[in-house]
Amino acid sequence: MPESVKVIVLGTGQMGSAIARLLLQKSGISLVGVFGRRAHRAGMDAGDAIGLKRSLYMPVSVDLDRLLDETQPDVAIQATCSAISDAVTEINTLVQHNVNVISIAEEMAYAKESSKPLAEQMHWQAVNQGVSVLGTGVNPGFMMDYLAIVLTGVCAEVQQISITRSNDLSPYGPTVLKSQGIGLTKEAFQAGLTDGTITGHVGFKQSIHMIANTVGWDIDEIQEQRKPIVSTLIRETEFVKVSPGQVAGCDHSAKAFVNGKVVITLNHPQQIHPHLENVQTGDSIEIIGKPTVRLSGNPEVPGGQATASLAVNSIPRVLTAKPGLHCMADMAPPAAMLADVRRFLPEQLIEVRHGQDY
């Protein structure tokens, strides 16, 4: 059996840490490095940084070039940011070092819509270096786009796709809660929308264009709406307290049009402790077509666990994909990886990789 697949993680926040911990549980994978952006984390034990109860005898690196030279990874998982403009420098560095990249940056889920020039540059650089780059995550990347795309496979015609994801934000930290305006008055929520401090969900544009482009629709217009979810009672988490009349979440929705007709509707109400007001969380997909298909489940697929799993389960996919920039819809599905990762790699790939000079 050849040696393991070497992986590094970029990011030591909530998601980067969860991904690193999951990698440590997987057979055939070696976590060979952890990169953090924050200079004060340099040299900190990676075990501490990712919330393990034990040392990994590996310092967090803040020098990506040096980490890559020292560890020569096969794959890097990026969990440092949301925007493609913010992700691109790290991705370029990784690709230059012949490292395959899995990014959970929301705007990387459908990179060519987020920034065509950056996506094209990433694509050709990856092609030249013989590696692949994939954007993934629970949303965008799976529950409000990819899964619906998969389901349209049984349809001869489709008139309209509607997807609803209602979820509980109680486990999330202050950054997410602020971006949804939680704990504000209705007036402050409106002001936050106006000045851009309240964003709601990031990813509708990516989800809509991933669906539309995969089935062959040319979207003319997208209309988005963000409404405050006002609480009628006290709701409280570790990071925020919401009084009656204050905002407990953001009901963010989008409609996409072809020739003046709505073809995609995305509804994504997110709030803390929805069950306190008898709100049932869940995911549902409705495809009106021939045939009409409806699937739903309660509660919602939990976002953090799902994103960490998707990132790790994508490892054999990026190792076997055609070099270049990919989205979920042009790859084989990233199934759960319940055996040694090398089982999912063709033998010649393992030989080629280990025939290389490292």
Next chain:
Amino acid sequence: MPESVKVIVLGTGQMGSAIARLLLQKSGISLVGVFGRRAHRAGMDAGDAIGLKRSLYMPVSVDLDRLLDETQPDVAIQATCSAISDAVTEINTLVQHNVNVISIAEEMAYAKESSKPLAEQMHWQAVNQGVSVLGTGVNPGFMMDYLAIVLTGVCAEVQQISITRSNDLSPYGPTVLKSQGIGLTKEAFQAGLTDGTITGHVGFKQSIHMIANTVGWDIDEIQEQRKPIVSTLIRETEFVKVSPGQVAGCDHSAKAFVNGKVVITLNHPQQIHPHLENVQTGDSIEIIGKPTVRLSGNPEVPGGQATASLAVNSIPRVLTAKPGLHCMADMAPPAAMLADVRRFLPEQLIEVRHGQDY
């Protein structure tokens, strides 16, 4: 714009006809030939054979070699049979003529489990000829395997997968009704199980191994059970009349084991007019793991429409796949094709195809 993608259909039964009619509605696709196995159909107008109300000015061919020489198709859709041993001769002929193949034969959904020698021979022949061969269909191929595989992508761990598909057989013809024992007494149903005339569903073995192999489980044992669904009242279709106490359907289920533990359960009760006894038809998938995922929908995704759509929607996928034998789980998803098929093909592929000598 280059010329269209040329497609032939093998089979003029219910499924072949539905596929051919759907192909005629799709832009960028030319239906250039229809092959039928039954000699008495030779020369019959293909429009009549597939149930169109108009002539196609194209005779049904019963000589596959000659049809291929005359029409030089890019893709063939095979809807002539269920067993791989029955499908292989036509597939070999197609591949020898450099034609990409989409087969809805149940045993082709996971060919390497149906017959390893035949699957290997098909694979290497397809590799040598530079074409791809895909098995697909609603079940096996989608609702009781592929969709669950896709959903496991969000899971870090999976203990067990349970899938139920409860459906209405009322639209089906005498061959299907007989294979389920519909209209028999309980005693005749038992005798039919014993002598093999009652098969229930064909495809559990393929579905189980597609799931297991994709996530990395080694199945030790599969146990199947077929129970009669006995009617308490009169149920009637064009082809069968069931009296109270007679069999209205077959409740076929399977369990797959790893190390003595059940890891996959498939439940597939099929009957005519289930609503008469207040049976709600539908599809449901439950993945017990981290996280647990449950999705369900009512009524069931209709089998005939779904299989025809999957076959046609797979056309751009087989044209762009790596040469060889494929199953659904190693391909990009066959999304609904709602625009000209050439939109889904890379330009270089269209150029290469049309640079060939035909």
